[in-house]
Amino acid sequence: MRSVELFAGAGGLAIGMANAGFQHAAVVEWDHDACETFRENQRHHTHAVEGWPVHEVDARSFNFSLLGRDIDVVSGGPPCQPFSMGGKHQGQRDDRNMFPEAVRAVRELMPRAFIFENVKGLTRKSFASYFSYIHLQLQYPELVRRKGENWMQHRARLEQHHSSNKGAATYNVLFNVLNAADYGVPQKRQRVFLVGFRSDIGARWSFPEPTHSEDALLISKWIDGAYWDEHGISSKQRPEILPRYAKRVELLRSTTQLLTLDRWRTTRDALRNLPDPESDRDHKIPNHVFTPGARTYVGHTGSALDEPSKTLKAGYHGVPGGENMFVKDDGTVRYFTVRESARLQTFPDEYEFRGSWSQTMRQLGNAVPVKLAEVVARSVAASLGACANPTRIKN
Structure with missing residues (x-):
């Protein structure tokens, strides 16, 4: 099944999709360092990203018509800073809000399904109106916002259409907040997933149960x-x-x-078999470099070794200290290396990252855990495979 990955970042969701059997027709990401991460792994013939068509471009300028109309799934994590608890909370007013482009991709490609991920903060009460607007747009992507119409006016028109519509919505859309730790990720990371199936294919699906x-x-x-x-x-x-x-x-x-159920995986589980980068600097493990300067202060105490780690964060002004360090057995703290952070996000060890420490940690802080992405993607693939009606909507 063919897929399109938007806002790919470091590739967590994209790798999870590939592991679930999807073949990417396009991987779209504007950040140069993130794209260099993809290219570096392709140069090394890393299995996870082998053959991906990477497009280093702003999603707003991407021409979806080049991909044809046989895309099964569109997936992606629209930039989350507009809705993040750690961000400026500007939501729909933030120019990094890429949900309009996610809706455009669905409208122009009309995939059989889509998977979009974002921060739990998107479901906060203060964003309730805009979240309902996103939900309605994904249900009826063909009802485009008119020239001069603001988002509230557009939402009202969508609501009227939804309440008077005697037939099914174009897409049946479900959403839920999932904790990555409940699916074998060694990290307490709560994210909202919006998953939709085109109504004409008759898909039956529900969110996967915790493992x-x-x-x-x-x-x-x-x-x-x-x-x-x-x-x-x-x-x-x-x-x-x-x-x-x-x-x-x-x-x-x-x-x-x-x-x-299996037990939650912990920080100690994730770091197992990795040498201490502070005392052993002669190892050959990529991206496993000690970074000095970690310290605790109020609200920033680091992750406990014998719990899933705190949520890794990208940070708006540099890398957050408390979320990206851990407490050692002797009570001291140090920053996670890029390799350790990659393990917390369940990237394969062969996958290497390009860019400075702060840039690569930003890539990881924005990523979807590979294992969580794969669990959701496999469930979507199974439902699509079971559909009796594979027909596509025509232009």
Whole structure:
């Protein structure tokens, strides 16, 4: 199945799509360093990006007609800074808001499905009106905003059409906030996904159920001790249980219900088998370079080793300290290397990044975790494969 990847960034969503069996007809990204990351990996024949047609261009100027009308899925993560808790919160007023281009891609390509990802902040109450506007546009991408019509007027017209429409919407659109940790990513990263299927194909789909849980991690650490054994940590070296988990652990200890989910993956899991870049600087691992200067201050305390990491962030003015460092066993802190951050985002170890430390960390902070992207993409692919009606809408 052919796909188009917009706002590709470092390639997390694009790699997840490829792992799920989609073949990219175009990968669109305007940032030069991110495109150089793709090209560097293609020069090394990295399997994940082999043969991708990378277009270093602003999505607003991309001509979708060059791709034909046989695109099965459009996917992408429109720049999230307009809606991020750490950004300026300008939303639809921010010139980095690329949702209009996501809607244009759907309108012009009319794919059988689409997958768009963004920050959880998009679902905040302050953005509720604009979020409903995005949702309506994706349901009826053919109802274009008229000249001189502001977005609120356009939304009102879409609402009227939706309420009076006797037939189905052009796309059936679902959204949900997913925590990457619930799908095997060693990071607490909550993102909203908007997934739509063209109504004429009769797809049946729902968001994939979690595969991992915090409860399973608590059991592994504080009831059967398997987590510590796995990492070779003796009973004397094990930390005390944190007070906020004590009651939950006692409840889990007394329950007879068998947990069927795997445990959350932790920062320690992600960093396993990587040398300490501060003490061992002769290793040959790409992108695994020590960066000095990490320090704690109020609100910036780093990720705990035995929990999924905090959400990696790109940062509006440089790299955020607290989200991009961790607390070592001796209580000191240091920044994650690019390679460690890539593991937290579940990129393959063979995948290399181009650019300065701050630039590559920005690429990673904006990325969709590969494993989470693959889980969603595989579920979409399965639904498309099961559709009895593969016909396409004609011009």
